[in-house]
Amino acid sequence: MGPLGFLHPGLLWGLLLAGIPIIIHLLSKRRYRRVRWAAQEWLLAAVKKSARRMRLEQLLLLAIRTLILLLVALAVARPMAEQGQLAVFSTVRTHRIVMLDGSLSMGVAVAGTSRFDRAVQLAESIVRMSRPGDAISVLLVARPVRTVVPGPDTNRDAVMAELASLKVTSGGADLNEAFARAAQLFELSRYPRREVYVISDLQRATWASQQLTPEQLQAIGRDVSVVVVDVGSENARTNAAVTDVAMEQPLAVTSQPAEVRVRVRNFGDRPLDGLGVEVSVNGRTAGRQAIRLEPGQEREVRFTVQFTESGFQHLVARIDADLLPLDDRRWLALPARDRIRVLLVDGEPASGGFEAETAYLKVALVPDRELAGLVPFETEVISESDLIDTQLDQYDLICLCNIGQWTEAEANRIEQYVRHGGSVLIFLGDQVEATSYNEQLFRNGQGLLPIRLLDRVGDPVQRSDVFRLDPGDYSHPVVKPFEGAPSASLVSTMVYAYVRVELEQATEAAGLAVALRYDSGDPAILTGRFGRGKVAVVTTSADTEWTTWPVWPSYVPVMQELARYLVAPDLSQWNLEVGTPIVLEPQPTMGQVRVSAEMPDGSRLERLWEADRSELQLGETWQAGIVRLYLGPPDPKQLIYAFNPPRAESDLTRVDPDELRALLGGLPVRYVRDLDTDEDGSQQPTRQGSELHRPLLYAALMLLVIELALAWRLNRPH
């Protein structure tokens, strides 16, 4: 039906009624009265003279009657000039840029048809109504913006095919970028008339969050007419979303159950009761709860899951589907470990008892053989001198306890190890030579040591000064478990000597944080980052030489937490927002690598990566879900990434037309509404008056008058 849409397309069957006059006409030819007629001679003469005129009159009457019924049947089906308002009957060759809002909120679906579906239909009708010489460009306004048809393309079929293949993304929309691209496209085109159609749901998150600068809008050109087509007026007011899914402990081990926190928010204006929240691990359901959410309320729901195998795992948290299904799920990709291997480097080795520097620490990490199943740590002790010969990258954590001096080679090895993701825990002690540490490890902020070491405070022999530990506001993850637990005796721990450090010189970029201080104010435990790894410094000794801490009850939990903190992976590298590219850093040891990516929608991307030369960037991440990256051959390896929608997209608040005009200030904007649709799916005609049934009925009425007049004229007595 071209640019016509119908509110009640089912009633179009009524068009068949138009056949009634024709059927009556045909039947009347078959049904007639018989009269034996005497004055046949004059009848024959009359027929001979007026047959032609009669046939014409009859056909005219028949046509009018058929047309009346056609018009009435059409009017009953309530035709909408959905696109009639868009139609620009211009005789000038026109370049039209269609910007389709591809953000997540366009996935709101009422009665099986999403906003995006309608947007695509509208775009198709814009293409259809274009005259043969007109050109089309199509932009999918997502984040990042995708140029679907760079154009100006005059091949309608090609444009239609591209439109049909478009899918709504799970991300946001970058309007700034879209307008910038439009300006670029117009710069290249040579068409005298230019139009921009923005088909969007006018979601506040898309429109009001980005400041469209006047310069950007002006760049499109003053003579460009902008039509904003609103496809979001169906007033969907209920939406709940999973806003976050996170691990209580970033370190997942197969030997221990792990806690998952799922945050769910009700963005709608009515309470949700019995909303199902479900978590599954690697496709298997791990738990389900039903919750109640008041309008605007956000709740955290906790689940306990158990990872059964090591390697990359993926977790899905989902809620019962609603009008916007795209934000009802959130994914988490993370590696799970069987064991955590810890290398203890002893600067003061001894055999037997607790003489050795690392003895307490070793017990703290693996308190009991019987507990070995519950504690993931596995320790190995070497002496300082063995450090240079040990293959370091097989360990997750290296504890350097009371190492006296550093050679350049040792420092380089350990630095290299941390740079590539290893973690180091440094304990100080009586053998530590601060200058060697500062020269080799601190290197004026360039090394892995995050701070410069100063002098020793306190006397470990006389034990004249006693320092106690001060966890401050318990904000650091290492001491957070002690908050509100005075019996854990953390604050009663006594320290007799420690090394002062120079915090002022510490570089902010190192991600330096003080986990624990002494009551003198100096740091006791510092954590920092180096390369992809983490570093922690404990400014006192690992054994009882400078402190009674190792025999104090708080020692074991703090050390456990510290070790876990240091080996915990940074999940953000695998958990990305939709639209963020996957970036793999160059790998000098690898050559050319075949990369295959399995996208959330099941499609596959194949790349050949010169791993030793350049980084790999995969940008086509518009869909939420799990992306599996297969590297190799050679050396096959699998990585899992989780892509999640931006939280702001779940809020379906809209900007109103006046606000819209203000946002697009300075541009001549025409605002067109698609349809008012209620949530129950029933559609109401827009108040914009694009309905056609009234003029159709008027036309039918006029024809009826004409029919009566004509029929009267034909049958009147002469």
Added chain:
Amino acid sequence: MVQQDEYVAQLKKYLDPKTIARISGLGLQARLIVEGYLSGTHRSPYHGVSVEFVQHREYVPGDDIRHVDWKVWSRTDKYYLKQYEEETNLRAYFVLDASESMSYASGEVTKFDYARYVIAALCYLVLQQQDSAGLVVFDERVEQYIRASNQPSHLKQLLHILEQAQPQGKTALGSSLHDVAERVEGRSLVVILSDFFGDVDSLLKGLQHLRHRKHDVIAMQVLDGAELDFPFRDSTLFEGMEELPDVLTDPRALRAAYQREFGAFVEQLERGCLARRVDYVRLRTDQPLDVALSSYLAHRNKRLRR
């Protein structure tokens, strides 16, 4: 007086062709028509007739006692009737068209029936007035020819022939009238009752022939109301009579054109009659029968005064 009026009204209704059609027997019908007609007039057409006394004749039961010569009775005590000879010697020939087209009726009374009532009534009237009446029934050719006679018993024969006649076959007005013109003796009044459907030119030639023979001619065209008004509405198949083809048509759309054609025919006929000094009378089968009677009597009076 009231009773008289009621009686008159009773008689008058027999002038309606629909009423008379319900009465059986052409003789009774003829008498009722004539009496219905006469009941309204004060001057009897039987009186004032200029006649010449011829002879007396003895009364026999059934004779009209008005013609009894009471002077003879007073002298002889016997009933004698005066007998008169017609001074004018009027001979009327009634020519009835019995072609198929005459069988058409939109209502109860066919054109043929109507024509028969008229002829029967006129025969009755003519014979009552001591005039002579003859009858010709024709379709393609002259089927029946009864010579004119003024005998009262003649009526019976005339009515019998009329009752026997059936409308069938084609019309050949011209040739039939030529035939009539040749057969009718002396100067007679020829009253033709027909729809005159057919070739107008040959008809007019026939009339011309009759006029040439010094006959007075009254052409009474019997038409059905439907033939003039064409009141049909629905799609109709008009089946042709007298071997004309059928026509299926929407009569409403055709009405005007038909009426134009038919009007032209009637007008041509009327003019032709006028030109040949033939009296033309149009009779509609839905009209009372007195039109025919009046025009006959008017014509007779005119002729008698000449």
